[in-house]
Amino acid sequence: METPNLDFLFYPKSVAVIGASNVPGKIGNSIMRSITLNFDGKVYAVNVKGGEVEVNGRKFSVYRSIKDIPDEVDVAVIAVPAKFVPDVIDECGEKGVKGAVVISAGFKEAGNIELEEELVKRAKKWGIRLVGPNCLGVTNLENGFDCNFNPPERQARPPFGKIAFMSQSGAFGAAILDWAANHMIGMSKFISLGNMADLDESDFMAYLGEDSKTGVITGYIEGIKDGRKFFETAKEVTLRKPVIILKAGRTEAGAKAAASHTGSLAGSYKIYEAVFEQTGVLSAKSMRQLFNYAKALAMQKPAKGNRVAIVTNGGGAGVMMSDGLLERGMKLAELSEETNEKFRKGIEEGKLPHHMSYKNPIDVIGDAPSSRYELAMRYALEDPNVDVLVVIALFQSPALDEGIVDAVARMQEYGKPIIFVAPGGDYPHRMARNIEQKGVPVYETVEDGVDAVYALVRYGEWLRENGRL
Numbered sequence: 001m002e003t004p005n006l007d008f009l010f011y012p013k014s015v016a017v018i019g020a021s022n023v024p025g026k027i028g029n030s031i032m033r034s035i036t037l038n039f040d041g042k043v044y045a046v047n048v049k050g051g052e053v054e055v056n057g058r059k060f061s062v063y064r065s066i067k068d069i070p071d072e073v074d075v076a077v078i079a080v081p082a083k084f085v086p087d088v089i090d091e092c093g094e095k096g097v098k099g100a101v102v103i104s105a106g107f108k109e110a111g112n113i114e115l116e117e118e119l120v121k122r123a124k125k126w127g128i129r130l131v132g133p134n135c136l137g138v139t140n141l142e143n144g145f146d147c148n149f150n151p152p153e154r155q156a157r158p159p160f161g162k163i164a165f166m167s168q169s170g171a172f173g174a175a176i177l178d179w180a181a182n183h184m185i186g187m188s189k190f191i192s193l194g195n196m197a198d199l200d201e202s203d204f205m206a207y208l209g210e211d212s213k214t215g216v217i218t219g220y221i222e223g224i225k226d227g228r229k230f231f232e233t234a235k236e237v238t239l240r241k242p243v244i245i246l247k248a249g250r251t252e253a254g255a256k257a258a259a260s261h262t263g264s265l266a267g268s269y270k271i272y273e274a275v276f277e278q279t280g281v282l283s284a285k286s287m288r289q290l291f292n293y294a295k296a297l298a299m300q301k302p303a304k305g306n307r308v309a310i311v312t313n314g315g316g317a318g319v320m321m322s323d324g325l326l327e328r329g330m331k332l333a334e335l336s337e338e339t340n341e342k343f344r345k346g347i348e349e350g351k352l353p354h355h356m357s358y359k360n361p362i363d364v365i366g367d368a369p370s371s372r373y374e375l376a377m378r379y380a381l382e383d384p385n386v387d388v389l390v391v392i393a394l395f396q397s398p399a400l401d402e403g404i405v406d407a408v409a410r411m412q413e414y415g416k417p418i419i420f421v422a423p424g425g426d427y428p429h430r431m432a433r434n435i436e437q438k439g440v441p442v443y444e445t446v447e448d449g450v451d452a453v454y455a456l457v458r459y460g461e462w463l464r465e466n467g468r469l
Contacts, residue, residue, distance in 0.1 A: 003206040004199070008098040009131065010140040010189060012074035013041050015147070016066050016097075018088055019079035019104075020045035022053045027079045027103060029055065030149040031137070035077070037152065038144025044069050066095050075099045077137065077147045082106030082115060085133065086122045093126025101147055102133035108195050109134050120197050135194025136170030139177070141187050142213055148190070150174050161186010162215030162298040163291075164208045166201060168193045168222045169248075176220070176287065184433065185295060188214045193221075200225040202233040209237035216298045218244045218290055224272075231275055238280035239468055242297045242459050246284045247272050280462035282455060292443065292451035299441040300417040302460035302469060305387035307333035308453055309380040310361035312392035313368045313400060317423070317446055318361030321390055324450035330388075330457055332360050339383040346375055366394070370403035377407070381414040388453055392421045392446070395428040405431065409438035417456045421449040 015035060021028035028047070032055045035043050045053045045060040046069070053060045063069050066076060066088075076092045078085055082104050092100055100123065107116035116133065123130050131138060137147035141160040148155070158180035165180075167173030170192045180187055188211065191204050201221055208214045217237065224230045237243055247269065276283045284290035308330050312318040322332055335358070343358035352372060357363040362380060364372050373391070380386050391408060393400060411418055420435055420442040422428040432442035443449045463469035 003210050004129070004203050006099070006129070006199070006203070006207045008074050009101075009129070009138060010145060011143060012099075012145060014044070014071060014073050014075075015039070015041060015145070016044040016046050016063075016069060016073045016076045017079070017147075018046040018066060018076055020047050020053050020060070020062060022051065027149045029053070030151050031077055031079060031103065031147050032060070033151055034137075034146045034148050037146065039146065040144065042071065044073065066091050066097070069095070073097050075101065077101045077103065079103040079149070082112065082133070086115070086118045089119060089122040089126070089128060093122070093128055097126075097128055099129045099131070101131045101135065101137055102194070102197075103135060103137060103147075103149060104132075105134040107133045107197070116195065116197050123198060130198035131191065132194035133197060134170075136167075136173055136192035138192065139190040141189065148174070148177075148192070156181035158185055158187045161188060162213075163187045163218060163294045164189045164191075164211070164214040164216070165218045165220075166191040166193055166204050167220040168196070168201075169220060170194065172220050172287075179287065180291065183291070184436075185291060186298075196225050200229075202226065202229045205237055205243060206233050209240055214241070216242050216244065216294045218246075218294050220246045220248065220290075222247075222249050227275070231279055234275075234279035234281050238462060239466055242282060242293075242455075243280070244282045244284055244290055244293045244297075244455075245276065246287065246290045247276075280459070280466075282458060288448070289451050292448050293455035295441045296417075296419060296452035296455045297459060299436070299439060300419070300456060301415070302463055303388045303417050303453075303456040304460055304464070304469065306330045306457045306461075307385055307387045308390055309333045309335070309383070309386040309388070310390045310392065311364060311373065311376045311380060312361055313364050313366055313373075313397055314392060314394045315357075315361075315363050317392045317394065317421070318363055320446045321392060321421070321449060322361055324446060325453060328450055328454045330453060333383065333386045335360055335380070336383050336385055339379050342379045342382075346379075351375055366397050367399040368397070369399050370401050370407045373400075373404055374407040374410070377411050381411060381416055387416065388456060389416060389418045390421065390449055390453060391418065392449070393428075393431075395422055395424055395431055402431070402434075405434045405438060408435055408440050412439060419443065419449050419452045419456075421446055
């Protein structure tokens with residue numbers, strides 16, 4: 001499949017906001033505020049009424065038409081009533097604009113199919129690529145180009161990172177950005193797909209597959225525009241980087257709701273499941289699961305097998321993790337006799353307590369300091385029967401010191417994926433952030449940790465099946 005070059009959409013040198021407004025609360029005002037907050041490129045305000053717009057301490061003279069702007073314009077962000085958009089696209093074409101982000105609603109999703117077809121016809125005439133219509137905008141966390149119309153005080157932006165997210169629902173996309181910011185999950189790019197009149201999920205998947213700043217591609221979709229195109233694109237892209245999709249409209253009622261929302265034909269979920277299975281796409285059932293998968297794959301290598309070792313200072317948590325892993329198709333690693341001998345020797349030498357269990361789950365018990373954890377983690381990772389290590393730490397124990405942060409960081413020298421689970425409140429949360437800064441993903445619950453292991457194992461299987469791992 002041909003990969004569209006969409007750099008002009010994410011790395012524009014100049015942007016025109018058509019429908020810019022000086023009235024707080026108006027969409028055109030919010031877009032101006034978002035774009036001018038961190039973007040270093042040129043920003044032009046356009047509104048037939050003319051006048052002046054003041055946002056973020058900067059004043060902009062308002063052009064009555066994009067054609068009046070004296071300089072070149074790469075991208076137009078359009079927020080005017082739907083009926084005027086096709087004519088605005090013609091003006092953009094005369095100006096030489098490469099891409100347009102159509103925020104305006106009132107097209108196919110509102111039953112105005114002919115208006116949307118006219119919009120696409122005009123855009124094709126000028127060679128303009130469209131995002132939307134009926135969308136929230138696009139955001140590049142790397143360079144600050146952000147035409148999302150939700151203001152920062154209402155919807156936070158996450159830090160720059162490896163996860164790209166595309167969404168057919170603008171509201172859900174906004175919630176994802178807010179949630180990711182709250183959990184300090186780094187994102188590279190965000191795309192609100194809207195009605196996908198021109199550029200669709202497959203186009204962006206192909207582009208992100210080549211994007212050096214994106215390590216994991218995620219998306220919320222209600223319906224796929226072109227099934228064959230998606231199939232071919234996904235099958236190719238997943239061999240380079242993981243793709244995780246949260247498919248809504250899995251039930252008949254949900255499919256009907258999707259049709260009225262973005263005009264999407266949701267189709268049979270069983271067909272989607274089969275397509276995802278055949279193309280290596282990981283299917284998530286919830287927002288939380290989507291990012292459990294994504295965070296693990298962004299921070300750790302895919303697993304070379306499904307044999308998991310668990311090190312924990314809480315026996316109950318170890319049992320719960322064992323259940324969860326087995327229920328999702330993973331195996332508890334059978335530690336080699338050589339590894340068992342290391343544990344026995346450690347106990348004899350007084351490095352490990354007599355009353356611990358090392359039969360996997362490896363229970364270092366509640367009074368374990370970081371030094372005991374380190375020994376158990378090393379023994380597990382040195383075992384050739386172990387493909388993935390799960391470390392569970394109940395930081396409520398006063399014995400567990402902050403040396404665990406650097407101890408876990410040192411474990412990455414073995415080159416095997418590691419998942420850390422730290423249930424609890426403020427203190428575990430603080431320690432989790434410290435561990436993640438060392439490159440190991442941390443999860444709040446055992447169930448989240450199971451998701452993370454599953455993603456690493458399942459994506460590893462896909463790569464091995466295709467000779468890529």
